[in-house]
Amino acid sequence: MSAIEFHNVGRKFGAYEAIADVSLAVRDKEFIAIVGPSGCGKTTLMRMVAGLEFPTEGRVTVNGRVVRAPGPDRAVVFQQFALLPWRTVRENIGFGLTCTGTAASEKRKLVDHYIKMMHLDGHADSYPHQLSGGMQQRVALARSYVIDPDVLLMDEPFGALDAQTRTVMQEELVRLARDNPRTVLFITHSVEEAVYLADRIVVMGKKPGCIREIIDVSDVRTSEAWQELGIDEVMDLPSFVHLRTRVWRLLRSQMDDE
Amino acid sequence: MxxxxxxxxxxxxxxxxxxxxxxxxxxxxxxxxxxxxxxxxxxxxxxxVSPVRFPSPLDTWSAARQLIFTGYGGGLLWEQVWHSSRLVLLGFAVAASSGVALGIIMGISRRAQLFINPTFLLLRPIPPLAWIPLAILWFGLGDTSKIFVIWYAAFVPCVLNTLAGIRTVDKTLIAAARVHGASPGRVLREVQLPGALPMVFTGLRLSLQACWTTLVAAELVGAFFGIGRVLVIAGQDIYPGMILVAMLCVAALGAGMTKVLTVIEQRLLAWRFA
The missing domain is CATH 1.10.12 (Lyase 2-enoyl-coa Hydratase; Chain  A, domain 2)
Incomplete structure (x- = not known):
């Protein structure tokens, strides 16, 4: 049984068909990146897994169960961080644990662990507006990781960060994915980010939104041990350049269709 | 450039x-x-300026002394102030609690908003003072009619600002709370209410101003005590010093209560200044 399954999923907004006939099976602990032109329904697809939106055709299942509502088994990391501005870093990270009724001592231990892991030491009692964008997104990542969800959904999580911070965060995400493998659905506009992070890349087309091609990166990644290298080293590898060009051409052909 | x-x-x-x-x-x-x-x-x-038209600081000072020590318009300063403040505080408390509550209900439920809105839109353009005759008919010339009119005046800004506050809370914050396991009740407590708080306080401030405006007007129409009563009697007596003292009293009380509200707001929104 796959972690996430889309069965002939379609979504209409009135007469407008946003997504048509999307089928995809995401394996347990697999990192999937979704790329596609704007308006191809990437975010809608993700929101259907989160239970924030629902298909008008077909169905979406997580661990075999049809998604009917949002739940802490499917945490989302948003592009705009979406931290509670009136809560400290510690309280924001512990938010999901409070919701699920985790005991205070256990919560403290887990939150402390993630504060350390995300290099947020010394900022535990700061408010989000006192932190840089990169640190705020670390808090958001910690908030999602700490509740130990089956599925992590990331909607362009590094889209609002500057280029340098983005690179650092991408490396951290690779480290996180290596140390605590999770099923991840990662939406991005960046082809490089997709090739660097994902096991498989889903390239979407639009009008209506659909899957055009799925590219497997996992074999190259494991055989060349990308996860042991820094992002700049990986980006110089011929295999990386080759994959990046391939994904970029596919994406470009979807955009030229307009 | x-x-x-x-x-x-x-x-x-x-x-x-x-x-x-x-x-x-x-x-x-x-x-x-x-x-x-x-x-x-x-x-x-x-x-x-002739002292009959506008009092000098000295005239005002002596009028203030008279009000403090011998009384005017049926009572000493503190009695008049207490009478008016009590009505404002009562009216404000009732208006704030009912107004914020209704604003929250309309904010979280589209159905409630659709249900209540027509009535609300119909009542809203009626100036509070237009209710005075009916209020006197219902509750007499006593305090209850004044509290009613104050409540009506203060209620509207509370409802509207709370409603707007709840509606303008970032949808992504609500989504983020839900996907991390928050129940609708927790979303309301942890996200919607704190998010609406700055606008709720804007509503409360407007509402407090409306309380004083309405109270003084209501006391001008008919009262046995209060700052408005002092104003009426001083007008009849052609006593500009006392008129100004009464006006300054309203100014000081209004400013004082607004200050208290601001301090409470700063406490509750302390995170903003961190």
Whole structure:
């Protein structure tokens, strides 16, 4: 049984068909990146897994169960961080644990662990507006990781960060994915980010939104041990350049269709 | 061009930093003192305004002493102030609690909003003072009718601002709370209410102002006690010093209560200043 399954999923907004006939099976602990032109329904697809939106055709299942509502088994990391501005870093990270009724001592231990892991030491009692964008997104990542969800959904999580911070965060995400493998659905506009992070890349087309091609990166990644290298080293590898060009051409052909 | 703009911004920032708190208080006090001096010069020094039309600081001072020590319009200063403040506080408390509650209900439920809105839109344009005759008919000339009119005046801004506050809470924050396991009740407590709080306080401030406006008007129409009563009697007696004292009382009480509200707001929104 796959972690996430889309069965002939379609979504209409009135007469407008946003997504048509999307089928995809995401394996347990697999990192999937979704790329596609704007308006191809990437975010809608993700929101259907989160239970924030629902298909008008077909169905979406997580661990075999049809998604009917949002739940802490499917945490989302948003592009705009979406931290509670009136809560400290510690309280924001512990938010999901409070919701699920985790005991205070256990919560403290887990939150402390993630504060350390995300290099947020010394900022535990700061408010989000006192932190840089990169640190705020670390808090958001910690908030999602700490509740130990089956599925992590990331909607362009590094889209609002500057280029340098983005690179650092991408490396951290690779480290996180290596140390605590999770099923991840990662939406991005960046082809490089997709090739660097994902096991498989889903390239979407639009009008209506659909899957055009799925590219497997996992074999190259494991055989060349990308996860042991820094992002700049990986980006110089011929295999990386080759994959990046391939994904970029596919994406470009979807955009030229307009 | 860009450099100029950036430079200008920096200079403005420097200006703000230069005014330290003590210095700011000093400048504000200086403004007040100058207004007082101008007042004294115009009424006592140059005698530009006849004391029958506008009282001098000395006339006002003696009227204030009379109100404090011997009383006027049926009571001493503290009795009149207490009477009016009590009505404002009661009316405000009822209006704030019912208004914020209704604003929350309309904010979280589209159905409730659709249900209530027509009635609300119909009642809203009626000025609070237009309710006075009906209020007197229902509740008599006593306090209850005044509390009713104050409640009506203060209720509307509370409802509207709370509603707007709840509606303008970032949808992504609500989604983020839900996907991390928050129940609808927790979303309301942890996200929607704190998010709406700044606008709720805007509503409360407007509402408090409306309370004082309405109270004084209601007391002018008919009252046995209160600041408005002092104003009416002083008007009948052609006693400009006392009229001004009563007006200053309203100003001081209004400003004082608004200050208390601001302090509470700053406590509750302390995270913003961290």
């Amino acid at each position: 860009t450099d100029n703009v950036a430079g200008g911004g920096d200079a403005a920032g420097m200006n703000i930093r230069r005014y330290l708190p003590q210095r700011r208080t000093l400048i504000s006090l200086a403004g007040l003192v100058i207004v007082l001096c101008l007042w004294a010069v115009v009424t006592m020094g140059l005698k530009l």
